[in-house]
Amino acid sequence: MVYVCIQPYWGEGPFWQDVQLDRDGCKTVWWTNLLYINNLVKSDAGCLGQTWYLANDMQFYILSPLIFVPFYFSPIFGMVSAGVFLLVTSIVPGALTMRDHFPPGLIPGQLQGNASSQGNFFSDYYIKPYNRMGAYVVGMLAGSFLYRTDCKLRINKFLNLFIWGVTTACALAVLYGLSDASNGHPITLPVSALYNALNRQVWGACVAWVIVACCTGNGGFVNTILSWPALIPLSRLTYCIYLLHPIIIDLYLFNMNTVFYMDENSINAVMFFLGILVVSYMAAAITSLSFEAPMMALEKILFNRDKKETRKDGAEEK
Structure with a gap:
């Protein structure tokens, strides 16, 4: 919902209309993402291109x-x-x-x-x-x-x-x-x-x-x-980075007024990679702390409570 409603105001320029195609797909096939079938049904339309892999993971989990x-x-x-x-x-x-x-x-x-x-x-x-x-x-x-x-x-x-x-x-x-x-x-x-x-x-x-x-x-x-312990906090952000980094790349590239040239020997490639990496981690940290971490904490509270109640019932039966 955030992507569909707010995305048009994130940028402008001669290339920005190309990003609208992904947003327009969300208006019609959003339900395929919700059901995790967007890689099987109306997959040519697409909504948030990176979410096709989430559908794969869910289908593998079910099987x-x-x-x-x-x-x-x-x-x-x-x-x-x-x-x-x-x-x-x-x-x-x-x-x-x-x-x-x-x-x-x-x-x-x-x-x-x-x-x-x-x-x-x-x-x-x-x-x-x-x-x-x-x-x-x-x-x-x-x-x-x-x-x-x-x-x-x-x-x-x-x-x-x-x-x-x-x-x-x-x-x-x-x-x-x-x-x-x-x-x-x-x-x-x-x-x-x-x-x-x-x-x-x-x-x-x-x-x-x-x-x-x-x-x-x-x-x-x-x-x-x-x-290496330093990799632990970074690893916890990988899911959010996966979801966010294509959007960040689009924000950078499609807001340009001229074509971005980058070859394999260009310093632009290094700077582009490092810049996107740092910004992606920053955005992922904010997103994780705002949404993912609270939900995981609630999940732990609920499951721990269920375990405690189960142990209590078992003790009373004895």
Whole structure:
């Protein structure tokens, strides 16, 4: 409501009308955001572009019992269920890529040939839950493993270094494997399909190993860095930053009277990044203290009261 009602007064200029498209979408499809289905229904209209991922997270959360419940009865059943999800979330994106000639990413010109995409890559592929759930399933497997082993995993030094090396190489391949495709050397459609089919699962496995290694005492200096106390307050603002930083970027760019030029070697890129980062953290801190933190405090009070009443009733019965 705040975004729709107040946003028109936040800026002006020749580019400001482009921001209005996002606001206009909120007037008609706001209910899809409320129901967390904005990545499935009327996804081409859009309202607050960054909220598509909130819908994905909610949908993954709703589907998670299909994996955790089988795990409760048997680890084998749980692994089978997770395996089915991983298989589906690998086959579907690969098949859609082959059918609709989707590129391996949002950067244009990465795909070889003159065949154009048969759909909108962002709304028809990128934000769909069945193309993204693989990493979430890998995370659930890692969480289940840590729970069942009580965060205890003993491996020798050489195996630990080997796993770190493999995961680092895989993570770099996912991140930089398309660099040539973005610089005048486009890839073929089958390679694009293979990348789209596996990149999120592989990335999820790499992140999962970092978490598992740090939780089980195999993280080394990585665990030391990630456990730095100064990161704790910053980490608590990440959700608010995710919601706010696109709005801050729009406020800066679309209020300009001339085109903003920025290349990879420009100091403008560094200053732009640092400026947006600092302002985003400031805005996130204010938003978190005003809305998120009070709600979390109320939640703790309510749940603690329920726990106390449950203990009291149990004591009276005895």
